[in-house]
Amino acid sequence: MQKLVLIGASTGGPGHIKKLLHDIKIGSNTILIAQHMNKLFLPSFASQLERETGVTSELLSQRSLLKSGCIYVCDQNFELTDALPLSAKPSEAVTTYSPNVDLLFHSGVKILKNIKTMAILLTGIGDDGAKGLNELQKAGAKCLAESEESAIVYGMPKRALELNPNIKSLSLMSIKKELEEFLNVF
Structure with a gap:
């Protein structure tokens, strides 16, 4: 079964995402990132991820359709569709x-019956991602929030x-x- 990793971050997120995904082996799985960032800088961020991870990364x-073995960086608000194959709009x-x-x-809740999903909420100001992570966890996804120990800004994960x-x-x-265990467990 294909696996999907959803990552959300804000302030401090680009550096943390690079550390998180450095040398990651994603195999036939997919990673989808929502990073609060000015739209003008997102193409550069996607290119940096590809250079630093060695994994195909696309804006x-x-x-x-979301290809397996690829990292995607959202350049605007995106939702997963409930149809297979895995896709976003x-x-x-x-x-x-x-x-x-x-x-x-939130859109990930409807795909859980077909796609094994992990959601990660990293550093950031405010509360974006808190409600969605709660919904995913209650629906059975593996959900992680960054601790105050390593978060640059402990707003989103705290909430x-x-x-x-x-x-x-x-x-x-x-x-x-x-994340490595999740991606490598069959």
């Missing part, structure tokens, strides 16, 4: 933060844990270990 800018929702983590995470204390809180390097 997601239109409705697309731009969302018309108007949100404070873009790309919006809650929208992406997720306030909503749902059952979400696992880990340092960035411990999240990396969990």
Whole structure:
């Protein structure tokens, strides 16, 4: 079964995402990232990820089938579709933060019956991603929130844990270990 990793981040996220995905072996799985960032800088971020991880990384800018073995960086609000094969489409929702983590995470709930999913909420100001992570965890996805120990800004993960204390809180390097295990378990 194909696996999907959803990652949401804001302030401090680009550096943490690079550390998290450095030397990662994603195999036939897919990673989809919602990083709060000005749209002008997202293409460069996707290129940096590819150079630093050695994994094909693409900017997601239109409705697309999500290929296995690829990292995608959302350039706007995106939602997963509930149809197989795995695909994502731009969302018309108007949100404070873009790309919006809650929208992406919430849309992941409907694919859990077909795609084994892990969601990771990293460092960031505010609460984007907290509600979506809560919904994913309650629906059976493996959910992790970055701990205060390693977060540059402990806003988003803190809010997720306030909503749902059952979400696992880990340092960035411990999240990396969990991610590697998730991607390599058959």
